[in-house]
Amino acid sequence: xxxxxxxxxxxxxxxxxxxxxxxxxxxxxxxxxxxxxxxxxxxxxxxxxxxxxxxxxxxxxxxxxxxxxxxxxxxxxxxxxxxxxxxxxxxxxxxxxxxxxxxxxxxxxxxxxxxxxxxxxxxxxxxxxxxxxxxxxxxxxxxxxxxxxxxxxxxxxxxxxxxxxxxxxxxxxxxxxxxxxxxxxxxxxxxxxxxxxxxxxxxxxxxxxxxxxxxxxxxxxxxxxxxxxxxxxxxxxxxxxxxxxxxxxxxxxxxxxxxxxxxxxxxxxxxxxxxxxxxxxxxxxxxxxxxxxxxxxxxxxxxxxxxxxxxxxxxxxxxxxxxxxxxxxxxxxxxxxxxxxxxxxxxxxxxxxxxxxxxxxxxxxxxxxxxxxxxxxxxxxxxxxxxxxxxxxxxxxxxxxxxxxxxxxxxxxxxxxxxxxxxxxxxxxxxxxxxxxxxxxxxxxxxxxxxxxxxxxx
Amino acid sequence: xxxxxxxxxxxxxxxxxxxxxxxxxxxxxxxxxxxxxxxxxxxxxxxxxxxxxxxxxxxxxxxxxxxxxxxxxxxxxxxxxxxxxxxxxxxxxxxxxxxxxxxxxxxxxxxxxxxxxxxxxxxxxxxxxxxxxxxxxxxxxxxxxxxxxxxxxxxxxxxxxxxxxxxxxxxxxxxxxxxxxxxxxxxxxxxxxxxxxxxxxxxxxxxxxxxxxxxxxxxxxxxxxxxxxxxxxxxxxxxxxxxxxxxxxxxxxxxxxxxxxxxxxxxxxxxxxxxxxxxxxxxxxxxxxxxxxxxxxxxxxxxxxxxxxxxxxxxxxxxxxxxxxxxxxxxxxxxxxxxxxxxxxxxxxxxxxxxxxxxxxxxxxxxxxxxxxxxxxxxxxxxxxxxxxxxxxxxxxxxxxxxxxxxxxxxxxxxxxxxxxxxxxxxxxxxxxxxxxxxxxxxxxxxxxxxxxxxxxx
Numbered sequence: 001x002x003x004x005x006x007x008x009x010x011x012x013x014x015x016x017x018x019x020x021x022x023x024x025x026x027x028x029x030x031x032x033x034x035x036x037x038x039x040x041x042x043x044x045x046x047x048x049x050x051x052x053x054x055x056x057x058x059x060x061x062x063x064x065x066x067x068x069x070x071x072x073x074x075x076x077x078x079x080x081x082x083x084x085x086x087x088x089x090x091x092x093x094x095x096x097x098x099x100x101x102x103x104x105x106x107x108x109x110x111x112x113x114x115x116x117x118x119x120x121x122x123x124x125x126x127x128x129x130x131x132x133x134x135x136x137x138x139x140x141x142x143x144x145x146x147x148x149x150x151x152x153x154x155x156x157x158x159x160x161x162x163x164x165x166x167x168x169x170x171x172x173x174x175x176x177x178x179x180x181x182x183x184x185x186x187x188x189x190x191x192x193x194x195x196x197x198x199x200x201x202x203x204x205x206x207x208x209x210x211x212x213x214x215x216x217x218x219x220x221x222x223x224x225x226x227x228x229x230x231x232x233x234x235x236x237x238x239x240x241x242x243x244x245x246x247x248x249x250x251x252x253x254x255x256x257x258x259x260x261x262x263x264x265x266x267x268x269x270x271x272x273x274x275x276x277x278x279x280x281x282x283x284x285x286x287x288x289x290x291x292x293x294x295x296x297x298x299x300x301x302x303x304x305x306x307x308x309x310x311x312x313x314x315x316x317x318x319x320x321x322x323x324x325x326x327x328x329x330x331x332x333x334x335x336x337x338x339x340x341x342x343x344x345x346x347x348x349x350x351x352x353x354x355x356x357x358x359x360x361x362x363x364x365x366x367x368x369x370x371x372x373x374x375x376x377x378x379x380x381x382x383x384x385x386x387x388x389x390x391x392x393x394x395x396x397x398x399x400x401x402x403x404x405x406x407x408x409x410x411x412x413x414x415x416x417x418x419x420x421x422x423x424x425x426x427x428x429x430x431x432x433x434x435x436x437x438x439x440x441x442x443x444x445x446x447x448x449x450x451x452x453x454x455x456x457x458x
Numbered sequence: 459x460x461x462x463x464x465x466x467x468x469x470x471x472x473x474x475x476x477x478x479x480x481x482x483x484x485x486x487x488x489x490x491x492x493x494x495x496x497x498x499x500x501x502x503x504x505x506x507x508x509x510x511x512x513x514x515x516x517x518x519x520x521x522x523x524x525x526x527x528x529x530x531x532x533x534x535x536x537x538x539x540x541x542x543x544x545x546x547x548x549x550x551x552x553x554x555x556x557x558x559x560x561x562x563x564x565x566x567x568x569x570x571x572x573x574x575x576x577x578x579x580x581x582x583x584x585x586x587x588x589x590x591x592x593x594x595x596x597x598x599x600x601x602x603x604x605x606x607x608x609x610x611x612x613x614x615x616x617x618x619x620x621x622x623x624x625x626x627x628x629x630x631x632x633x634x635x636x637x638x639x640x641x642x643x644x645x646x647x648x649x650x651x652x653x654x655x656x657x658x659x660x661x662x663x664x665x666x667x668x669x670x671x672x673x674x675x676x677x678x679x680x681x682x683x684x685x686x687x688x689x690x691x692x693x694x695x696x697x698x699x700x701x702x703x704x705x706x707x708x709x710x711x712x713x714x715x716x717x718x719x720x721x722x723x724x725x726x727x728x729x730x731x732x733x734x735x736x737x738x739x740x741x742x743x744x745x746x747x748x749x750x751x752x753x754x755x756x757x758x759x760x761x762x763x764x765x766x767x768x769x770x771x772x773x774x775x776x777x778x779x780x781x782x783x784x785x786x787x788x789x790x791x792x793x794x795x796x797x798x799x800x801x802x803x804x805x806x807x808x809x810x811x812x813x814x815x816x817x818x819x820x821x822x823x824x825x826x827x828x829x830x831x832x833x834x835x836x837x838x839x840x841x842x843x844x845x846x847x848x849x850x851x852x853x854x855x856x857x858x859x860x861x862x863x864x865x866x867x868x869x870x871x872x873x874x875x876x877x878x879x880x881x882x883x884x885x886x887x888x889x890x891x892x893x894x895x896x897x898x899x900x901x902x903x904x905x906x907x908x909x910x911x912x913x914x915x916x
Contacts, residue, residue: 083801099799102801103801103802104697105800123775146643147610147640155617159539159613163605168892171635174888174889175887176889178798179866180831181800181831182605182616182798182831182867182870183603183867183869183870184603184604184796184871184872185873185886186604186886186911187872188616188649188652189889194647195644195645195646212696212697238670239562239583240670240671241673241736241737243701277699281739282740284737285739289737338503338642340639340641341638342563342637342638344560365878372638373638387778404636408636408637408638409636409640412638414642424643428633431634431647434647435644438900442896453645
């Protein structure tokens, strides 16, 4: 039995760093989502790249499945060992290796979390901007091509990973990219690994781009009469070249949830939450420009704050919105959707989703990274009501169909894992087979996170 | 003979769109660089994606090499048919297919040039920012992962291509990416094709990100006592978060060349040329911030201009600098180098290169996209003096070695083609074999631009 032989070899090579304890297997069999438990056969805690190479060499020899694990916060079951095998938990590879302040880059091990990184960077005047909400590991964020509230200004992981060290499916250690800010030297292997969800290799080191902490930050909130008006204001603002750092939508249902949860007292209307980064003067100018645009689009209650405590309250509310929404229906579980469309289609996508939710009798407040055209309906379901779950899943499926019909994608930032696998053929057509061909070329024995992302081997 | 059979089939399928005229073959056998002529066996001028698919189906059947051609302005011999076969010239696929102003995207055929696109966009208030100097085709710019003077603000082709239509090596038409601004749906095939130099397939359609034309633009020029001081000013400016649209270095030798060529009357010192985009107020603030930083670094003669004619004169000078440098040595040919390093190493890379040039007796004015850490020494050689050419090539080789030793890359924006193939193993190590594995998976018969970018098939 390949898996058992692999584990025996791992134990003889790595000893105590391999565990088969029931609790460890169960923790690593869970996900943040609605997928069923799938405990691996063992969990390994490497401490060095050489150990990761050793793990992959052993697993390749025995054709044992290998699944990378950061903090387990992925939302589409990316880190679940659906075919058993070994989970490689990177929590002990959590060192910041070097900070190059002049180059505005940092090199980290994959287990460093984004909050730990930003804590460490504080004294340098630099920060790492990608913020998916969860305190995810940077290796996991790269694997999922994560983004979040700040992508409208600073981009996603695709834009912020400069170089990687990767252990391939055969146990070879390679480096992709360089510390230079750009390169035309051949295929963009860094870009290929970012978003590959551990199906091509395991990332053991990341070099990331950093940003200078802005001299001034201000936040703003504004209510609109409709989602359409709010989105129109977003489009106008982007077209005016206002370099917003964040621009988030909460629909009326989400606003109700945060009002109930945190006593925010917001008007029961769709709201935009914004953040501006820059010099004192430019932040003021950005906020004023947005204020004028918002007024033209019927916005009300526009208010901007540059006091840190006010900003902090606003973004705490936004980050807690998911929990506020969950609290809106005690005992419910959430199915989180994640479509992304061209911004000109965003109002329509949200309005059609809202109408569908009402027709289907599914509760689903909507939160959106609207500067990117990306939004989440958080579908609240009673996990003991199969009919309700089915209706929610149908809503989710129709959201994806709508996104694809509007020129968008099934996932803006949560990735494929097992949750979105069923949409890949529809979204990519012949491109999905091409992904399968790349996977087969780089992982011929299909040991790297098998059962995810690419077409099943025939 | 595969190639001849392929051409016979192409003629019977595409008739007059296939040519074997001597002049056409010669034109398509040339490059802008120092590589020898390599005329293809035929040139085909497709007018539709279906015709490109037909061409590749025929060439796949006969295992005939296929090389894409935009405007022939690549600098590393990317479009030369080194193993013969068919050149696919995209000049007749030059339509702008759709402009989505609200989404700030445009979809074009690959033969559209960047100047033609910007001309067409003028009325919309949008522009396409990537500017490699040459009026290259957008298909070619994507293939080479081009960038240029504006990458410091707007990124390279990597950052500005959202989606592609591609014809694969087997003649299948696929689409990569969507019109949404971001996606986590599987491998980033768009990113894989950008920079692949026609070795994986031919691009037949591109969806590009656009930018809003800034309300205000100003340009500035400033002299420094040394390259080190100029680079230090660049680093300070970036760290202050000044969103410069362009920041270019000309070393003393380049300044002498443009003074002689265009009577610019600049002080015989290294200069920075800058451009600021934004609102009136923010452009003023950016220029003032830079002015203060420049003063701290010993800058002199700082002057900023917002009159379009003054800006235009400045950037005409910069764009003509290559010709000015060529004119500095009548009859000479240029070997253009293109290394890119972490910006903290840039001054050292330039100073070491300058010292090497002097030791080697090679004339090589330096121009740099210094915000990216990228610079070009334009090595002037007498093409009838083999010894001189050898010394220049040795300088070029040492520049690459220096770039790699400093954590950089052999090419910031010109790509690999045949000119940089010899450095791929050194730059990528095991990653180069990985590129070869991807190539073999997607183009098993090695018909797509063979002899370029990846390791030779064994």
